[in-house]
Amino acid sequence: xxxxxxxxxxxxxxxxxxxxxxxxxxxxxxxxxxxxxxxxxxxxxxxxxxxxxxxxxxxxxxxxxxxxxxxxxxxxxxxxxxxxxxxxxxxxxxxxxxxxxxxxxxxxxxxxxxxxxxxxxxxxxxxxxxxxxxxxx
Numbered sequence: 001x002x003x004x005x006x007x008x009x010x011x012x013x014x015x016x017x018x019x020x021x022x023x024x025x026x027x028x029x030x031x032x033x034x035x036x037x038x039x040x041x042x043x044x045x046x047x048x049x050x051x052x053x054x055x056x057x058x059x060x061x062x063x064x065x066x067x068x069x070x071x072x073x074x075x076x077x078x079x080x081x082x083x084x085x086x087x088x089x090x091x092x093x094x095x096x097x098x099x100x101x102x103x104x105x106x107x108x109x110x111x112x113x114x115x116x117x118x119x120x121x122x123x124x125x126x127x128x129x130x131x132x133x134x135x136x137x
């Protein structure tokens with residue numbers, strides 16, 4: 001199981017702003033360069049993060065982006081759901097069309113419990129929990 005690219009980038013952006021910024025503002029260009037994310041793609045992600053009230057955008061020469069909420073109030077599952085990642089849908093872990101209780105693949109029954117554990121992990125993990133946990137953003 002892997003999160004889609006947009007969700008991965010959104011989590012990386014939020015984590016970077018949280019760890020490196022606190023009260024500092026980051027321009028989209030700086031974020032694009034530091035996180036090695038295509039500028040246009042990053043700006044579309046930022047627009048969605050602003051609309052969802054994870055970050056605020058301050059215009060002007062000294063403007064940029066910063067977190068609105070405290071890091072312990074932003075949970076990874078909220079970011080996943082914002083970007084419609086396929087975590088809770090009927091996507092089959094084996095890639096075989098839809099997979100649910102009525103139409104099961106051969107892995108379905110064994111995958112239900114680990115999938116629930118992963119969901120619980122994302123639901124209970126905030127930006128504060130992952131801050132300063134690695135060397136890469």
